[in-house]
Amino acid sequence: MSARAGWPVGLGRLVLPSVDSTNAEAQRLAPSMTGPVWILAGEQTAGRGRRARPWASPRGNFYATLLMQPREGAEVVALRSFAAALALRDAFVAVSDMPDAFRLKWPNDVLLNGGKVAGILLESAGAGQGVGHLAIGIGVNLIGAPDVAAVEAGAVPPVSLLSETGLRVTPEAFLDVLAPAFADWEARLIAEGFAPLRSAWLAHAARLGEVIRARTGREERVGVFETIDATGALVMRQGDERIALPAADVFF
Missing domain, CATH: 2.30.30 (SH3 type barrels.)
Structure with missing residues (x-):
């Protein structure tokens, strides 16, 4: 358990210098997990995004997975992608003080000045009729972004926090802000259901009405x-x- 100031009580923290992917590491740790844990890697050698697309993983960017054991059915478990998106936006605003620069792109991206700065990947494994464990993988372009030529035609161009704002934030410092933000949205989801998350997400949605x-x-x-x-x-x-x-x- 971490004793870092502001770190949520009961939440583990594992920092690795290098790993194939933090979601893959979460799958390996899941059978022995005793509580929720954030897994942060300095680099990924086989990072991936949605639909198994490669995710460029140079050092200095943010690669982390929250491994948890949700108790609800699969439909509710999947709503945590919205909790993750809202927590990411909160973390970006906290480190940049630029609330108007960040928008949320359905289903699981965060945009900075119209470019993709972060993505979310949920992976789960079943246990009977429910979900045995959930891995919420998050990648953030803190200091570098993939070449636009490597992105699917028509997709939102990637950007980095550094290139767009001039701010240099370390992965560990970003996790210090992201973990409490996610804990807050997780608590709201459990206590109040999806309605407050839906309202908050729509308030920051990209291209709503377009x-x-x-x-x-x-x-x-x-x-x-x-x-x-x-x-x-x-x-x-x-x-x-x-x-x-x-x-x-x-x-x-």
Whole structure:
């Protein structure tokens, strides 16, 4: 357990110089875990994002996973992606004092001045009818971002906190701010349900009320991003039709 000032009580902290990926390390630790723990790595040698896409992992950026044992069903467990996004935004605002610069992109990215500065990857393993453990992986471009040429065509261009703000923040210092922020949103989710998180997320949503493209497999839909529903699904309008998408890649 960490005794760092401001660190949430009962929350473990494991700092590794190098690892293949923090989510992979979480999977290895899960069978022996005795409580929630943050795993922070100085570098990842095989980092990955959504849909197993490679995640560039140079030293100085932030690579961490929160490993936890949620008690709810899979639908509620998945809502922690919104808690993570809100906690990330809180952490960015705390270190930069630039609240207007950060927006949340559905389903799991944080934007800085319109560019992608952070991403979230949830992975879970079942236990009976529930979820045995949950790994919330977070990558943040603190000092460097991938080359735009390496990003999928049409995707939001990557940026770094350093390039956009001039601020240099260490991974450990960022975790000191992120962990308490996530603990606060986790407590609200447990005590009050998804409603307050949904409202807060929508208040900082990118391109809300604007036309977006949502790609699900080989199908692409174009419509107005209206809201997210009580399950976290994206709701878009195409003409007179409202469509709820539980999963998709969104392009602006």
